[in-house]
Amino acid sequence: MRASSFRYLVKNGVRNLWNNRMMTIASVGTLIACLLIVGFAVLFSINVDSIVEYMGQQNEIVIFMSLDTPDDYMAVMESDLDAMDGLGEITYVSRDQAFEDYKEKLGDKADILDGMEDDHYLPASFRVKIDAPEDLDVLLTSIRRMDYVDEVQAPTDLAETLVSIRQMVNTLGGVIILALVVVSLVIITNTIRASVFSRRKEINIMKYVGATNTFIRIPFLVEGVLLGIIAAVVAYLAIWGSYSVLLGAMSTESTSWLATITQHIVPFEEFSYQLLGGFLLAGILTGGLGSTFSMRGHLKV
């Protein structure tokens, strides 16, 4: 094909967008609506996941060491814990520190502890944050097997709950998003099919003057792809805007729990490229494939 013919076909596709503007608006509108719904579902799922993950990390286990643990063993223990996968921040609380903490807790009644500085039964301990709550059971088993470990306190129930919430959010989010994608595809294909159907006469005429199927398809393909790009960009900007507004509104709230959550909302910049890329890909694919499939029946003349 000559370059001039190809240019003509591309130009034709662009012009068709304007000539059939009612159908263009219908298709772009549908596509935008679908992308927005899917986009918000994805964002919601990402954020719930991030918040639940953060909450899970707030869990800590406390490892109490037996009273006869030699002082120089504490450093060994700490490096052993450090080497384990799935554990986060490790804080060592020495026996002296534990005593001080206890005194502080008692406040003005602290004087009952006077004289017990060197003769108390408060053990040294390690406070350890958990990075992988789902592996908690395995971690606990291996920690309990370590030397001089007296007792391990762990919020197993809470960890289990959080893990199952996360799994549920991920699965449910995935299913909902998949369902939305399927519904969107059906709606978009129908819209484009209606647009192609309204121009079946035109396609028919092209066939009679001896146009090849490729020649007829290119403008429709260009049109479909452009529809996709327009919808993707508009949907992206809309999500960007509303996400920023929402985040802004939440950060001015001073309620402590809301503030904590806001801090762990994934910032837009972190996934903006993926979102735009995903939208463009989805838009171009649905627009392009939608127009290609919708045309098939009309080309048999």
Add this chain to the structure above:
Amino acid sequence: MIDLINVSFSYENGTEALHDINLRVDNGEFAFIVGSSGAGKSSIIKLLLRETTATEGTVIVNGYNLNRLRNSQIPKFRRSIGVVFQDFRLIPNMTVYDNVAFSLRVTDASTKLIRQQVPYVLELMELQDKARKFPYELSGGEQQRVALARALVNDPPLIIADEPTGNIDPEFSYEIVEMLRGINRCGTTIVMVTHEHEMVKYFGGRTINIEDGVVVFDDYIGGANESK
């Protein structure tokens, strides 16, 4: 040019539209195909344009055996024919110029050729002032002349006109046929399907009458304006 040999054609529901037709139109001829509605005229057009294939027999057009034509060859075959329809079939959102240029563009013609050829045929059809107009801004007769220009612009050896005067006022009908005859005098074969017997009698020439799917008459008749 056109050769139908023992051609029969039945629709999918079994209705036979054409029965054992033998018909030959040579290069440079002008032939009217007449018959009442339902006689089988449109079935012949469908066969000639390879919109459908014969149930039995052989259809040869412009050297293409249409029974054996592969789907990928159809566009190339159709470019060797100019077609004019009763309902004009112009692309509504294209100007007159673009409608005519379109049939050159599908042949991957150069921009230079398009710029030469399109104004030339528009002038031939006396449409040079209408180039920038859209089909809906034209009268029926003018629209049909655009369709004629589109059929001509590729310089095809054969033009098939399916009831080209069916949708236009009588005074312009004769003008269209005159134009077709003018094109014919330059060497292009023309097959015109019509049900307007009066017009055929007026112009005369080779007349093929089809009734109930068979050829009942095929001969030259003298026209009222024999002077030509």
